[in-house]
Amino acid sequence: MSKIAQTLKGKVEGAGQDGLIAFKGIPFAAPPLGELRWAPPENPEAWSGVRQASEFGAAAHQNPIPLDILPAFTIGERMDEDCLYLNVWTPGLDGAARPVMVWIHGGAFVLGSGAQSIYDGATLANRGDVVVVTINYRLGPLGFLNLSEATGGRIPSTGNEGLLDQIKGLEWVRDNIAAFGGDAGNVTIFGESAGGMSVGCLMALPQARGLFHKAIPQSGACHTAQPLERSQEVTRRVLDKLGVEGGDVAALRAVTPEQFLRVQAALSVPGVEDSAIGTMPFQPCVDGTILKQLPIESVRAGSAAGVPVLVGSTRDEWKLFGAADPSVFALDAEGAVARIGSKLGAAQAKDLFQVYRDAREARGEVATPTEVWFAIETDRVFRIPALRLIEAQRSNGSPAFSYLFTWASPSLGGLLGSCHALELGFVFGTIDSSGARDFSGGGPAADLLQRRIQDAWLAFARSGDPSSADLSWPAYTEQRETMVLGDPVALENAPRDAETRAWEGIESLGTL
Numbered sequence: 001m002s003k004i005a006q007t008l009k010g011k012v013e014g015a016g017q018d019g020l021i022a023f024k025g026i027p028f029a030a031p032p033l034g035e036l037r038w039a040p041p042e043n044p045e046a047w048s049g050v051r052q053a054s055e056f057g058a059a060a061h062q063n064p065i066p067l068d069i070l071p072a073f074t075i076g077e078r079m080d081e082d083c084l085y086l087n088v089w090t091p092g093l094d095g096a097a098r099p100v101m102v103w104i105h106g107g108a109f110v111l112g113s114g115a116q117s118i119y120d121g122a123t124l125a126n127r128g129d130v131v132v133v134t135i136n137y138r139l140g141p142l143g144f145l146n147l148s149e150a151t152g153g154r155i156p157s158t159g160n161e162g163l164l165d166q167i168k169g170l171e172w173v174r175d176n177i178a179a180f181g182g183d184a185g186n187v188t189i190f191g192e193s194a195g196g197m198s199v200g201c202l203m204a205l206p207q208a209r210g211l212f213h214k215a216i217p218q219s220g221a222c223h224t225a226q227p228l229e230r231s232q233e234v235t236r237r238v239l240d241k242l243g244v245e246g247g248d249v250a251a252l253r254a255v256t257p258e259q260f261l262r263v264q265a266a267l268s269v270p271g272v273e274d275s276a277i278g279t280m281p282f283q284p285c286v287d288g289t290i291l292k293q294l295p296i297e298s299v300r301a302g303s304a305a306g307v308p309v310l311v312g313s314t315r316d317e318w319k320l321f322g323a324a325d326p327s328v329f330a331l332d333a334e335g336a337v338a339r340i341g342s343k344l345g346a347a348q349a350k351d352l353f354q355v356y357r358d359a360r361e362a363r364g365e366v367a368t369p370t371e372v373w374f375a376i377e378t379d380r381v382f383r384i385p386a387l388r389l390i391e392a393q394r395s396n397g398s399p400a401f402s403y404l405f406t407w408a409s410p411s412l413g414g415l416l417g418s419c420h421a422l423e424l425g426f427v428f429g430t431i432d433s434s435g436a437r438d439f440s441g442g443g444p445a446a447d448l449l450q451r452r453i454q455d456a457w458l459a460f461a462r463s464g465d466p467s468s469a470d471l472s473w474p475a476y477t478e479q480r481e482t483m484v485l486g487d488p489v490a491l492e493n494a495p496r497d498a499e500t501r502a503w504e505g506i507e508s509l510g511t512l
Helices: 122-128 161-180 194-202 228-242 249-254 257-267 295-300 326-330 333-344 346-362 369-395 424-428 444-463 497-502
Strands: 004-007 010-013 015-017 020-027 050-052 085-090 098-104 131-135 182-192 214-218 309-314 400-405 481-485 490-493
Touching: 004 161, 020 122, 085 122, 085 161, 098 161, 098 194, 098 444, 122 131, 122 424, 122 444, 131 161, 161 182, 161 194, 182 194, 182 424, 182 444, 194 214, 194 295, 214 444, 228 257, 295 369, 309 369, 309 444, 309 481, 326 369, 333 346, 333 369, 346 369, 346 497, 369 400, 369 497, 424 444, 444 481
Parallel strands: 010 050, 098 131, 098 182, 182 214, 214 309, 309 400, 400 481
Antiparallel strands: 004 010, 015 020, 020 085, 085 131, 481 490
8 A cells, every 4th residue: 555645745655553544744834933933824845755754743842741640641752843743644545535633732722732642543543434634733922922012013923823823734634635535625623622722713713714614622612812902911921031122023033942931831830820811821812813803702603604513521621720729629618709709700709609519419419619619610611611602503503512521530549530631532542542541541431432432523523413323412402412421421401500500691701
């Protein structure tokens, strides 16, 4: 079987992997260096001969992951500003026009790459006879820093260059994927956390329209994009810590990635919140040019009409972040209400706390102030934005499907519950990869859940409906049909309904 594919810029040679052909480190944009730092991505240069594509390209510069319980998320490849590469797993270079699944990694817009072992595309590609693509994008201050105002337009970056990288990757898929056995007319984008939030942003962007046909935002939806004023404050903080004046463009271009990483670390201290810039200072920006409004508003207005969505979250998202904030385990009711109030206001905080505590007690769940805080933050940032996206797409006549992932991690003696990122190994079929089993858990029930989730994601990528041979999954209606993905897998109408209804009328969602 030939392992050489012809792209618009030249030939690439992949390598065999598990009965597939894997192509790694294909450039989809020019290196964003020099004058292209903070610029929209440009086309890569063509090459002659056959380019070897058996090793991953460089990852974007990033600080080490702060949680050592996630070894499957380790960045093993080198890091470089020249990081705009993608990877393809395909069953064959045979013109079979297979469904294409394009993965956008998470990591708070400061971490991650398409090469992390948890995202290996081989199992999905094999199981579903699909083409899997994973992409990199610029991170942190190099991908999400608005410099336009600070530099008087001399560096006209919007703070959304990382999103533009993702669009460039999708353009590469449109133009080249047929040569890899894929169908450019049947592309599903999927991502988790910052990747899910990126999917939500892409659903709002006119530039991305037509580049994908289905969307799976996991643990992230359409509410995460900071206002221009906050983005400008982040820029001021960055320049101050660098000791660089905004007008000194030469000095800005001379700042090393390592210097940016030190500034990034100083602005994003785990467990410490700055009300002026939040806990995630580098993220998409409602700049008025690329993102004209919060993505959910564009989606409600029909920006992604006709795009089926499969949307959900994990039951205990926020417990992963509790590991970085030990003080949360000492919360009393007053302290929990104060934390909630800092996000939503005192009156709403008291009401929410009471609703959540009563609902948890009624279900026989632990209802300590700490557990109530975790549940409210999980819903404020992840579950309720997911439901708002589902409702927006449904109102536009687009098929929408809901899930709630409830499998619990055995890590730290079960402390993490069904935490953020836990579903990833089940989606990719990598719960047995190096270091993943301790986080994901194992055994026959885990293996069954892994197969069912993969089959649902693959069915959705093929047809826009996640129903599979052994799982009937109805679309979301007024009954709020939700597939609960745990042990067992079961369809529920309006799970955690008391908590869901408590958010009616509250719009302060998704902010970090």
